[in-house]
Amino acid sequence: MVDTALYFSFTALYIALLGWGLFLYRNRINQSFAYFLLVVTLGLIYDNGLLATGIFIGEGSTLExxxxxxxxxxxxFTPTLVLFALGIGRHAELQWAKKSVTLYSFLLITIALILYELTEITHQTLQPVVEYGVLRYTLVGGSSGPPIMVLIVTFILLLVSISLFRHTKWSVMMLGVILMMLGSAMPLPIESGAVTNTFELIFMTALFMTMSKFLPKEAG
Structure with missing residues (x-):
């Protein structure tokens, strides 16, 4: 039940991050691609909340x-982090982020990743899994190997964070991305399925810190 408690904790922390984001929305410029981060956070609240409560809901059609x-x-939601990265690049005055070709490219990449992921889901089936006291349904029957969508999104975020560091010396976003990559790739000797989610929380916190750093205040 340790993992269940961790997922409850993650849910609460993501709610706190969402509250921070809504505060920024009220007090900073409120027309920005960067606010797609709030949409992703809503998804993570649902995700961690469901993992925390799955064992109490029980196996069946409802949980499925x-x-x-x-x-x-x-x-x-996850592919919209590409648009978040574009928004941060624009607010940080990165020249490549202001070009029309960059806007259309990032929009096309986001749409393509959403369609790809939806196609992957339609070719898979859900099966119940109990791991470390957590009951969830997982997708099976898809293509083997690492998740393509997540790899592409992470790679784009890494490139943007490096550009951000080179031009502004802001390293928080880059370190957050690198830590998440290391946490996902390295097997850790811990009896828990929530370890990756810990690195994901650190990553998301770094993105919120970056949004707070670069979102300008409304004029006047």
Whole structure:
């Protein structure tokens, strides 16, 4: 039940991050691609909340449907981090981020990743899994190997964070991305399925810190 408690904790912390983001929305410029980060955070609140409560809901059609929506949310929301990166680049006055070709390229990449992920979901089935006291449904029957969508999103965030560091010396976003990559790639000798989520929380916190750093205040 340790993992269940951790997922409850993650849910609460993501709610706090969302509150921070809404505060920024009220007090900073409120027309920005950077606010797609709030959409991703909503998905993570749902994701961690469902992982925390799955054992109490119990195996069956209800939990299966709720998990399907978890994967659909992941498909729709996670690719929008590409647009978040574009928004941060624009607010940081990075020249490449201001070009029209960059805007259209990032929009196309986001749409393509959403469609790809939705296609992957339709070719898989949901099966119940109990791991470290956590009951969830997982997708099986898809293509083997690392998740392509997540790899592409992470690579774009890494490139943007490096550009941000080179031009502004802001290293928080870059360190957050690198830590998440290391946490996902390195097997750790810990009996828990929530370890990756810990690195994900650190990563998201770094993105919120970056948004707070570069979102300008409304004029007047």
């Amino acid at each position: 449907t709720l998990n399907l929506w978890r994967f659909l949310g992941h498909a729709f």
